Amino acid sequence: MASTDYSQAAAVPAVVPPAGPVLTAGETARTVQLPGLGLVVRSRAHTAPRQGGGEAEPAMFVHGLGGSSQNWSALMASLADSLDCHALDLPGFGHSPPPDDGNYSIAAHARAVVKLLDAEGRGPVHLFGNSMGGAVSVKVAAARPDLVRSLTLISPALPEVPPQLSAVPTALLSVPGLPALYARSTREWAPERRTTALLSLIYGDPAVVGETARAAAADEYQRRFDLPYFWDVMIRSTRGIVNSYTLGGQHSLWRQAERVLAPTLLIYGVRDKLVSVRMARRASRAFRDSRLLTIPGAGHVAMMEYPYLVDRAFRDLRDDIATRARTGAADGTVTSTTDMSTAAGGS
Template sequence: MSSTESPDARTVPVVPPARSVHVGAGETVRTASLPGLSLTVRSRPPAQGGLPPALFVHGLGGSSLNWSALMAEVADRVDGEALDLPGFGDSPPPDDGDYSITGHARAIIRYLDASDRGPVHLLGNSMGGAIVTRVAAVRPDLVRTLTLISPALPELPPQRTALPTGLLAVPGVARLFVRMTRDWTIEYRTRQVLALTYGDPARVSPEVLAATVAEQERRADLPYFWDAMARSARGIVDSYTLGGQHSLWRQAERVLAPTLLVYGMRDALVGHRMALRAGRTFRDSRLLSLVDAGHVAMMEYPDTVARAFADLLDETSGRPGDPGEGSSVARG
């Protein structure tokens, strides 16, 4: 994962996305093309010039839309971008078919090298949290701070409610699931996902539900949707078995960037017990536990997560190696 494998930033064409995508108020969407890789990037103009860059990375089955609420909350602190990982959202599959945690991390590194935006404040949720942990470990020069929201770091044994997601990694299970649920409406399937990921699904507004249903309906028609889901789930499962220097927990120990850990105590996919282990493992960490949040705290409580993130920037501003602004989350 060296920077030498990325092209010069001036050679990367940036064009409008090929398909019609949902664009929230104040957001723009574009496609960044790299050799063998095309990434849809959602951005929100910062409140003022000169703010430090930030990059937001979604989890399994998600997209850059998962970050719209938080990006709006922190637009006065960072110049934010959220990308669709290869095969998700509006990004097509990667040419090499690599959906492993390392493959996704390589895509982020290539994008940051090519766009010349690093070092960035790097944020990841769920699978995205595992991905950005690997990025921060192997390319510390690209990361100012790290924010992990319910990161999918290896948890053994996993929560019982997380087992169906892990089963997607088994060859043929995704196809079987599609057959078994063919009578489900898109709205019903969406509500099931929201019930699994939100601490309180009643917090989902009718507007957000309608937009999510429309997005799920569009993505369900993509020929590679379930393949990307299954292969990425397999990548998560495989990351549980890696040992030595490739272990995600071993790589977490190597992260130098100041780290904010956000966990929901009603998370059905990542146990809150992992919060304490993460707090011990990341060398410069602070922990925010949200009593009523589930797996996607940045969507459920964007204002609370934004305040914690702003505190992190304030606390770390002016530290050696931090070229931007930066301030103070209670250590956990």
């Protein structure tokens, strides 16, 4: 990824989109116009005076396939006393329009994140990524270490061959003809049925999602489903993930992981149906400076299911970084496994 200077894009004023995302109390949204794309960014400003004065450290959150910046609202609210939080809708997702070039590869999504960080001068940031957004964040951290202060990956979509069986239907979106067949066979489904299927796929225990949240999720699902580019974005992004699994040499995501310099927190859900927890050990070995948290009760979106555990693990990481800075300790591989089975209602 080239380190192109996109600072000129920062001159374009950010505006609240006319029909923007649903925001929780304390959140704001803006659109940022960049070369070849426009991004909607959800923000939650730092809520407490920082000890010692000065601005709070910035954080950027990157969602996964089919997700949006809203996936991070709970965690951003939890971390607002510590960080200046921003979450983008990747091109074609959430409320961001498709990119001009129609490129939805992992590398293209990573370039979008880099463009945004360069344009707004936010780096280095605490970078968070979930699923596809985890793979995107790995590429950003490997290519632009100057932009990343720390890296937190929640069920990152790193190459897993063969994938676990429960992830195969999602991967089949990349096969020509099958998405159209699926769309025809499910066109009569009510939004509530689609939402139930989605929640069952990404949550360890979908029963934790209350009726109000389910209704809101169904409305949002239907809004996205009705977009004329919905299937194109999903299909091309899924192909981007599958294609990234086949890359070798320096472009391999595992090779990229080895190049990451930033202290890295890895979080996996034992009940994850899309990214197997068996990949956790391999990931912790791949990153040179890693910490590993497994949550027995969690599925694919631990930041939505157990935001307080993700919050606590991140604060531990940040404290460790601060301690190193004070003591002048050398960076090195630090792999620790935390058992959260009691706190998470483990099985």
